[in-house]
Amino acid sequence: xxxxxxxxxxxxxxxxxxxxxxxxxxxxxxxxxxxxxxxxxxxxxxxxxxxxxxxxxxxxxxxxxxxxxxxxxxxxxxxxxxxxxxxxxxxxxxxxxxxxxxxxxxxxxxxxxxxxxxxxxxxxxxxxxxxxxxxxxxxxxxxxxxxxxxxxxxxxxxxxxxxxxxxxxxxxxxxxxxxxxxxxxxxxxxxxxxxxxxxxxxxxxxxxxxxxxxxxxxxxxxxxxxxxxxxxxxxxxxxxxxxxxxxxxxxxxxxxxxxxxxxxxxxxxxxxxxxxxxxxxxxxxxxxxxxxxxxxxxxxxxxx
Amino acid sequence: xxxxxxxxxxxxxxxxxxxxxxxxxxxxxxxxxxxxxxxxxxxxxxxxxxxxxxxxxxxxxxxxxxxxxxxxxxxxxxxxxxxxxxxxxxxxxxxxxxxxxxxxxxxxxxxxxxxxxxxxxxxxxxxxxxxxxxxxxxxxxxxxxxxxxxxxxxxxxxxxxxxxxxxxxxxxxxxxxxxxxxxxxxxxxxxxxxxxxxxxxxxxxxxxxxxxxxxxxxxxxxxxxxxxxxxxxxxxxxxxxxxxxxxxxxxxxxxxxxxxxxxxxxxxxxxxxxxxxxxxxxxxxxxxxxxxxxxxxxxxxxxxxxxxxxxxxxxxxxxxxxxxxxxxxxxxxxxxxxxxxxxxxxxxxxxxxxxxxxxxxxxxxxxxxxxxxxxxxxxxxxxxxxxxxxxxxxxxxxxxxxxxxxxxxxxxxxxxxxxxxxxxxxxxxxxxxxxxxxxxxxxxxxxxxxxxxxxxxxxxxxxxxxxxxxxxxxxxxxxxxxxxxxxxxxxxxxxxxxxxxxxxxxxxxxxxxxxx
Numbered sequence: 001x002x003x004x005x006x007x008x009x010x011x012x013x014x015x016x017x018x019x020x021x022x023x024x025x026x027x028x029x030x031x032x033x034x035x036x037x038x039x040x041x042x043x044x045x046x047x048x049x050x051x052x053x054x055x056x057x058x059x060x061x062x063x064x065x066x067x068x069x070x071x072x073x074x075x076x077x078x079x080x081x082x083x084x085x086x087x088x089x090x091x092x093x094x095x096x097x098x099x100x101x102x103x104x105x106x107x108x109x110x111x112x113x114x115x116x117x118x119x120x121x122x123x124x125x126x127x128x129x130x131x132x133x134x135x136x137x138x139x140x141x142x143x144x145x146x147x148x149x150x151x152x153x154x155x156x157x158x159x160x161x162x163x164x165x166x167x168x169x170x171x172x173x174x175x176x177x178x179x180x181x182x183x184x185x186x187x188x189x190x191x192x193x194x195x196x197x198x199x200x201x202x203x204x205x206x207x208x209x210x211x212x213x214x215x216x217x218x219x220x221x222x223x224x225x226x227x228x229x230x231x232x233x234x235x236x237x238x239x240x241x242x243x244x245x246x247x248x249x250x251x252x253x254x255x256x257x258x259x260x261x262x263x264x265x266x267x268x269x270x271x272x273x274x275x276x277x278x279x280x281x282x283x284x285x286x287x288x289x290x291x292x293x294x295x296x297x298x299x300x301x302x303x304x
Numbered sequence: 305x306x307x308x309x310x311x312x313x314x315x316x317x318x319x320x321x322x323x324x325x326x327x328x329x330x331x332x333x334x335x336x337x338x339x340x341x342x343x344x345x346x347x348x349x350x351x352x353x354x355x356x357x358x359x360x361x362x363x364x365x366x367x368x369x370x371x372x373x374x375x376x377x378x379x380x381x382x383x384x385x386x387x388x389x390x391x392x393x394x395x396x397x398x399x400x401x402x403x404x405x406x407x408x409x410x411x412x413x414x415x416x417x418x419x420x421x422x423x424x425x426x427x428x429x430x431x432x433x434x435x436x437x438x439x440x441x442x443x444x445x446x447x448x449x450x451x452x453x454x455x456x457x458x459x460x461x462x463x464x465x466x467x468x469x470x471x472x473x474x475x476x477x478x479x480x481x482x483x484x485x486x487x488x489x490x491x492x493x494x495x496x497x498x499x500x501x502x503x504x505x506x507x508x509x510x511x512x513x514x515x516x517x518x519x520x521x522x523x524x525x526x527x528x529x530x531x532x533x534x535x536x537x538x539x540x541x542x543x544x545x546x547x548x549x550x551x552x553x554x555x556x557x558x559x560x561x562x563x564x565x566x567x568x569x570x571x572x573x574x575x576x577x578x579x580x581x582x583x584x585x586x587x588x589x590x591x592x593x594x595x596x597x598x599x600x601x602x603x604x605x606x607x608x609x610x611x612x613x614x615x616x617x618x619x620x621x622x623x624x625x626x627x628x629x630x631x632x633x634x635x636x637x638x639x640x641x642x643x644x645x646x647x648x649x650x651x652x653x654x655x656x657x658x659x660x661x662x663x664x665x666x667x668x669x670x671x672x673x674x675x676x677x678x679x680x681x682x683x684x685x686x687x688x689x690x691x692x693x694x695x696x697x698x699x700x701x702x703x704x705x706x707x708x709x710x711x712x713x714x715x716x717x718x719x720x721x722x723x724x725x726x727x728x729x730x731x732x733x734x735x736x737x738x739x740x741x742x743x744x745x746x747x748x749x750x751x752x753x754x755x756x757x758x759x760x761x762x763x764x765x766x767x768x769x770x771x772x773x774x775x776x777x778x779x780x781x782x783x784x785x786x787x788x789x790x791x792x793x794x795x796x797x798x799x800x801x802x803x804x805x806x807x808x809x810x811x812x813x814x815x816x817x818x819x820x
Contacts, residue, residue, distance in 0.1 A: 030725070033786060034559050037750040071785075237558035301769070 013102065013137050014161040014201050016076055017041045017299055018231035019247045020240050021164075021204060025050040026059035026079070032066045035075075038237035039244070041299070042076035047092055048083070048107050056088050060095045067099035078139060080105035084114055090121070097125040097136055103161065108169075109140035110147045115157035122159070137161045139204075143169035148188050151195035163196050164233060165189065167206030180216060181223070193228040202230040211236045221246035248300035249293045257290035257297075312688055312737045314813045320800060321448060326810040331711050331742060334808035335664045341464025344507040346532055355480050355516070355534045359393045359472075362535050366470035366508035368394070371401045375461075375471045375506060377499040378408035379486060379636055383546015386474040386512055389539070391416050395424050403427040403447075405466055407457060407498035407657070408702055409436050412546065420445040429466055430457065431692070431702010440801050441698040443817040449699070449802035451692055451738075454498065454635065455661025455668060455708035456807040461501040463664060465809055471506035473499045473531075474541040475513040479521040482511050482531025486637075486654075487523070487647040489515035491542055494637025494646050495616070496525045500656030503530040510534075512541055525654055548639045554596060554619070555589030559721055559750045564593035566771075567677050567719045567748045568601060573768035574715050574761050576674045577601070581609035583629075584670075584709055585677040587617055587638050590719050594677050595619040602628045613660075613669060614676075614705065616642035616652070624651055633669055635660040635705075661708035663807045670705070670712025677717045678706055682734040685776050687741030687756045689718060690734035692804060695727050697794025697818045699802060703738040707807050710743035715761055722749040728783035728791060730754075730776065735794060737813045738804055747776065754779050795819040 022040035024031050026047045035043050045063045047056065063079055079101050081092035085108075096104065106118060115138065123133050138159040142148055143166035155163055167185055168178065176184035189205070196203040205224040208217040221232050221243045232243050249257070260277050264287045267275040275282045307315040310327035317325060326336055348354065356362050368374065374394075376387045387406055394402060402425050406413075411434040419425045420439055427447035432440065440449045452460055460466045473496070477489040486496040491514055503509050503526045511526075511534045555561060567590075571577045583598065585591035596619055602609065609629045612620045616634040618641035624632045625645075633655045637643045645652045661670050681701065682690040689710070691703040710716040720729050730749065745759035752774035755765045766773050774782075784790055796816035804813040 033723075034750060038558065038562060238561065 017295060018076065018162065018202055018204060019296070019299065020243045021078070021231060021233045022237065022240065023050070023080070023207070023233060023235050026063045027051050027055045029062060032062065033070065036070075036072045038240050040075060040234070040237075040240050041231065042078060043072065044078050044080050044105055044233070046080045047088070047096075048080050056082070057091075060088075060092055064095040064099050067096070067101055076102045078103040078105055080107060080141075083108040084118065093121055093125060097122055098129045098131070100131060100135060103137035103139050105164065106138060106140045107166065108143050108147070109154055110144055111150050112153035112157050115140065115154060115160065119158045134159060139164060141166050142188075142192060144173045145170070148191055151192050152198060155195040155199035155201055160199070160201060162202040162204055162230075163192050164204040165192055165206050168209070180220075182220065186227075189224075189227050189229070197228070203228060205229040205232040207233045207235050208239065209235070211238065214238070214242045218242045218246050244300055247296050249297050253293055254297045257293040260287060260290040261294065310811065312686070312740050312812060314737060316811045316814060317800070320803065320814075325803070328740065328806045328810040328812045331740065331806075333810065335463065336809055337463045340462050341467065341505060343505050346508070348532070353480075354482055354532070355536055357536065359390055359512070359535055359537075360397065362472075362510040362512075362533055363390070363393060363397065363470065365533060366510065368399060368469055370399055371403075372399070372469040373403040373405055373467060375468045375502045376404075376406040377473060377496065377502070378406055378410060379493040379496060379498065379547075380474060380491075380542030380544065381408075381547045382410045382412045383543035384410060384412060384474065384541075385539070385543070386472060386541045387413055388415055390472050391419055391425065395419055395422075400424050401426045403429065405429045405457075405461075405468060405502075407454065409433065411435075429460070431704070432699065433701050437699040437701075441815070441818050442820065443797070443799060443801060445801070448800070449815075451702060451802055451804045453661065453703050453707045453807050454657050454705045455663055455670065456805050456809070457498075458501040458657040458660075458662040459664050459807060459809060460805075461505045462658060462662065463809065468502060468506035470508045470510060471499070471502035472510050472512055473503060473526065475511040475526075475534075476541075477515045477517050477521055478511045478513040478531075478534050479517050479519040479528075480534060481519050481528040482509075482526075482534050483519070483521040483524040483528045484511050484513075484526040484531065485521060485523050486525055487643065488517070488521075489513075491515070491540055491544060492643050492647070493542060493544060493547060494643035495634045495654045497635035497655050497660060498657045499526060501658050501662075508532050512537060514538070514541055544640060544643070547637070547643075553589055554592045557589070560590040561593055562750050563719045563721065563748055564590050565597050566753065567594045567717050568597045569771060570717055570746050570748060570753060570765065571598070571675050571715065572601070573765055573771055574675070575764065576715055577607065579608060581607065582611050582613070582672055582674045583609060583676070584612065584614040584673055584705075584713070585620075586679055586704065587615045588679045591677050591679065592617060592619050594719065595623070599623045599626070599628060611672075613673065614709070616646070618642060621645040621649075621652065624649065633660070661705050661712070661807070663708070663711070664809075668708070668712070670708045673709060673713035675715040675717065676709040676713040677719050678710060680718050680720050680729070682729055682731050683718055683720065683744070683747050684731050684734045684741075685780055686733075687744040687747070687776065688734050688737045689739040689741075689744060690736050691738045693735040693815060695731075695735060695791060695794070697735055697796055697816070699815060703804075707739040707743065710739045711807065716743055716745045718744055718747040720747065720749060722751045722779060722783045723786060726787050728780070728787060730780045730783050732780065732790070736804060736815050740806070740812065747779070749779060751782055752779055
């Protein structure tokens with residue numbers, strides 16, 4: 001029996017549902033094999049920070065083969081490669097791009113120019129392996145003050161469909177103090193969310209590091225959603241249900257969204273330009289948002 | 305040797321070691337005997353003392369001879385010292401060809417291995433693990449291993465399939481007339497459930513204790529009228545710290561946590577998770593996690609169950625303390641928390657093995673279970689469950705109350721990963737059958753849930769929207785795809801080293817000696 005995919009808002013990679021992106025250490029075969037079972041919307045096989053220097057080669061080899069052989073069902077599959085300034089970067093690209101992951105996470109991204117270089121390198125590999133140019137998308141991670149200030153340009157770069165932020169590194173870089181509520185990241189988050197909105201791509205929130213504090217994670221996710229994040233990266237499978245719980249709209253939200261979408265469709269049929277629901281005017285961004293709420297609602301009904 | 309195929313498709317010899325075997329023909333059959341076994345009549349007269357100073361005296365008094373049968377309980381689990389002590393004494397006395405009938409053999413009994421090889425112990429009746437099980441798989445014991453469930457063991461003692469010459473009962477406290485309990489004393493082990501059939505049906509019963517209390521002991525789990533002598537020892541009979549083994553911790557493995565959670569979702573979907581629920585789970589890490597999830601859900605919804613049963617664990621006892629169950633029925637206490645609870649909480653009730661699970665009795669408690677969550681080493685596309693052998697054919701475990709609870713409960717859930725390492729758990733045919741597929745309703749894996757088409761819950765569960773239902777064949781294919789094909793069958797010789805009985809005494813399967 002095949003499962004009906006509920007992970008896509010529409011068919012474009014950028015609009016995919018990405019409530020949760022689960023980090024999996026790229027050197028652990030059992031975890032790689034089982035990554036698909038926990039219900040995350042997106043998987044990140046890590047070749048970077050969770051892999052020690054003496055395991056870099058084996059992890060790269062494992063992930064390349066895993067991408068070629070395993071069935072990840074309707075999960076988005078991405079790889080966090082080592083950063084551009086390391087000796088591993090080119091090797092990572094050469095091993096991973098031919099296996100056609102949905103995307104690559106680029107840690108420590110600082111500028112538009114870096115992304116142009118990466119785009120060219122990937123294009124060369126895609127060409128060599130007969131993969132349509134632009135197949136493998138990019139999801140830069142902003143982890144420095146410089147990267148934050150360049151966020152608008154980074155969001156505009158080719159292949160880029162989402163930006164993430166690396167909370168721990170950022171806090172260190174700007175000299176702030178890491179807190180549970182994350183007030184120190186408010187401006188940075190808002191800036192990245194704005195940059196993403198302009199380029200119509202997704203902003204994904206940083207990880208919540210205390211695996212045992214599930215209520216703290218839930219609260220943090222609610223806050224992230226309020227700010228405008230489309231998803232959160234998670235470091236343990238047990239975090240997924242709590243993030244999804246936060247993304248699950250209330251019954252009122254669902255009903256209102258249903259009314260808006262219906263009113264909009266009816267108006268469109270009748271050729272009317274302006275619609276009002278519950279006494280308030282509804283325009284296209286509101287409709288789009290309502291559609292997303294319905295997708296989140298549908299996704300929270302997803303099978304266990 | 306002539307063979308017949310039994311109901312689960314296994315070839316069973318008509319006769320083995322001079323004993324006729326009854327092939328398994330389905331649950332609910334039997335009894336195959338008309339009357340219960342009756343032990344010898346003994347007499348203790350006024351003025352007779354019952355306290356002895358050594359095990360040897362008791363062995364002599366019980367009249368053990370070559371070829372005799374001795375029994376033990378395993379309530380100290382891996383902290384039991386008595387089984388080893390008695391066997392060493394028997395070896396010193398030059399006895400041989402002994403049939404050992406403990407309720408389980410634990411790794412601590414590995415030191416008995418030389419006695420198998422020397423012909424001092426030639427038959428074992430119980431579930432075994434560790435080196436002893438491995439040695440039997442390799443043909444190092446002359447006779448047969450008979451694997452029975454806890455209910456099956458009680459039945460075999462009561463119907464005389466097993467005649468016990470001497471039952472040795474490790475007794476945390478006893479008075480000088482043989483009234484025993486397991487909850488007092490320095491070496492408390494909790495329930496003495498598995499020792500009860502032995503006490504009632506053995507021809508001679510020896511209580512072995514470190515703590516002699518004034519008459520009358522109170523409470524009394526096993527009464528003086530069944531106990532022929534008391535051996536007072538200085539050397540400890542067991543270490544309560546050994547009761548908790550590594551299998552009794554809540555899992556941290558996310559895959560197993562998912563399986564545990566989904567098992568509770570299945571119970572919810574079945575409609576059984578409501579007021580009056582009766583529940584049992586095993587004591588593996590996944591089962592313990594499931595119990596915790598169940599507890600959280602019942603608390604959140606204000607649901608109160610009727611009873612929790614089985615090996616009593618801290619997790620189960622806490623549910624009792626939180627008012628989520630009216631009572632806990634305890635055939636064995638799995639940790640010191642449960643031991644304390646049995647001592648102090650009147651709603652925590654000690655239960656004998658026959659009362660717990662003997663199918664050929666006037667009613668056992670497993671019949672009243674709504675649902676049970678169990679594990680397995682393998683399950684096949686006919687839903688037959690293996691708990692005793694590994695995929696390489698070696699004997700590795702017993703089966704506890706698996707076939708008892710799986711037959712008794714309305715909804716039997718097998719919670720198991722689809723793969724363990726690179727070994728598929730859902731297979732075409734299990735190496736050996738411990739519970740027949742007709743007992744099993746659902747198997748929950750991390751990659752999907754399969755419902756037995758024969759289950760009364762099939763329609764209900766396969767329609768549940770939130771369950772990732774797959775056919776058992778699809779699960780099997782998925783497992784094979786993940787590991788790159790079908791695993792090879794284990795290589796065995798034609799010598800039978802063990803038989804697996806169904807709880808009623810018919811034979812489910814036989815296990816062959818493996819090829820080295």
